Amino acid sequence: MARNRDENKRKAILQTSKLLFAQKGFFGTAISDIVRETGMTVGTIYTYFSSKDEIVHAIVEEGWSELYSRLERDLGAAVSPEDKLRLLIERFIPEVVKDVDLISILLSEAVTYTRLEEKIERITDLVFSLTRSLAAGNRPLEAFTRQTLRTAIVVIFLGIMSTVRIARASSLGISNRDIVSVVKVLARESLRIDL
Amino acid sequence: MARNRDENKRKAILQTSKLLFAQKGFFGTAISDIVRETGMTVGTIYTYFSSKDEIVHAIVEEGWSELYSRLERDLGAAVSPEDKLRLLIERFIPEVVKDVDLISILLSEAVTYTRLEEKIERITDLVFSLTRSLAAGNRPLEAFTRQTLRTAIVVIFLGIMSTVRIARASSLGISNRDIVSVVKVLARESLRIDL
Amino acid sequence: MARNRDENKRKAILQTSKLLFAQKGFFGTAISDIVRETGMTVGTIYTYFSSKDEIVHAIVEEGWSELYSRLERDLGAAVSPEDKLRLLIERFIPEVVKDVDLISILLSEAVTYTRLEEKIERITDLVFSLTRSLAAGNRPLEAFTRQTLRTAIVVIFLGIMSTVRIARASSLGISNRDIVSVVKVLARESLRIDL
Amino acid sequence: MARNRDENKRKAILQTSKLLFAQKGFFGTAISDIVRETGMTVGTIYTYFSSKDEIVHAIVEEGWSELYSRLERDLGAAVSPEDKLRLLIERFIPEVVKDVDLISILLSEAVTYTRLEEKIERITDLVFSLTRSLAAGNRPLEAFTRQTLRTAIVVIFLGIMSTVRIARASSLGISNRDIVSVVKVLARESLRIDL
């Protein structure tokens, strides 16, 4: 047997660290916390990851790519742009929003390790092109310039994420359900697209 | 008499720290960084602030209260709800958005020292009641339930802040101007309020 | 397996710290002194003890309990109260008195970490009951009220300890032997008990 | 007027510092504590004393010499050695014992600044010669060799002081009155001197 790397251990580290980073922040979480919580030893952690940075990095990249690929798969199954948009709002957003831990880390102080812009860019491009194909003859949509539309997508996307993050940490009295409603109403009222 | 407490020094510490916290984060910034950047000595920093926490606290509270009181003053001057909303969007948002450093700190990992929920709550209440007074006979506004409207305000407010924050740190290609445009279009299209 | 917790290292830290605390006091001794004197690194010190306080605590408790358990063992072996008292004076006191460092720490400013009252109380109770069993028909002993006897025990016990402490630090010209003699004479002359 | 040094201020500093040093220890008391408690400023403190050490030094030396000179004055007034001894026990000890703060400082970790040996030496010499003049024909006293007698004096003197100190800080259940009783009984029973 060539390698004895235990994929389950790797996953366990990632899972535990994700929770800790989300709850206590990147700087607030010590490797020793991960050690305690996983029941492993420092040495073991370091045979799977070469640094603390690499752990966040893995959490974010793997978490995100899983999310994103699911989105692509789902969108591929839908045919019309309307269906796609509906899917985006009714399936994807609730899913993203459920992963508060990932969101918290993405928006946390560790932004440096997070390459958040990249991810935003990609999502934005996707939604942007989706929206564009709905634009023909849609008065309100035509009211948005390309740049304004792009910006709107970013603002709303980041708004959703931030809201979820803050709502988790404090008593904002806003549920994930409320957030999805908002996106729907916004789509209906400002794009005149009824979902 | 000995030298007197120098208000300029206090301000300098605040200003320098604000920049550093915004750029490198609260935990990423060491007191020694502030020392180096201000050219003062540790001791001096600690004669003006009793801890690192107190520094962020002062930055956030003083920055925010200045912003907020200006908003209240301006709103007081306007008469109709429409005027107030216009002011909010055309004067207040650009101003908030200009203070990227403050925003970055508000959204940073130091959320604990930041009491962000409080601030959100207050802004939300204000905008909410403003919007409510525009609601009568406005179909789209009536489409929002109270809770959805509140959520929308939070999402958009946090969306604006997050966008500005991320845009500063990376190459998102979004300007403050774009952000204001978005809010305007959103208001026009989804509230049918023309500004 | 990685290196194992090395009991010798723990002992070395304790031994070195004991000397330093005794000579320079608890507050006069810096962790860096312990580091220098043991030849270890700060980190190592802190893998064996979680704080400076814990070090004094260990020195005091371990030193004292060893002393005290030896006393109990010895006293258990003796039968008559006279034998017990003899043992106390001729074996225990010389032993206590030998551990000047421990005494210095016990009496030092770190009294807080030292729980000296507890230890005094316990010794006093023991000696008190011992003396009481010699009291019957012993005129001088009957001259002491309970409270005076208790006080006398405390005064003499603390007197011995303080004398040893001061004698070590300065040129008092008093040896441990002298101290034992005093206790004997005091016992003989004031309790009329010949040892 | 040549000097404007205000003797009252000096005394106030000394008095306040004495209390603080006694309660919180030498190292536990910061100059800033003295500043706060006296209501003076650092600068003022330092125009009266050139260092923290000098403050303890003054407290100890002035406190002690006042005590000692009173003792000498009193002893001078008495004629017979018996009277002198009685005075020592009934007047001096209660007085010393009353000044717990001074005692605490004398015995504290600041022993270095305290020159305690000197003071012990002097008291011991005095008591020793006093006792010697009572020795003729006094069997028990003759039982003490010179060195044992000297040691006994030291042990009892330090015992008294330590007991008072510890009793103040913790719940030893011993009063100053008890301590004086002990000395009396000890004198009576072991020196056969009835006071």
Add this chain to the structure above:
DNA sequence: AATGAATGAGTCTTCATTCAT
């Protein structure tokens, strides 16, 4: 691969003392 003691640069903070005013 797994272990966990060892490392030491780096953290925040304190505080006796100085000295310009």
Add this chain to the structure above:
DNA sequence: TATGAATGAAGACTCATTCAT
């Protein structure tokens, strides 16, 4: 003489990472 802001060495302690076993 009085003031109190300024100083900076020194303090206790942390923690990511290494490496001998």
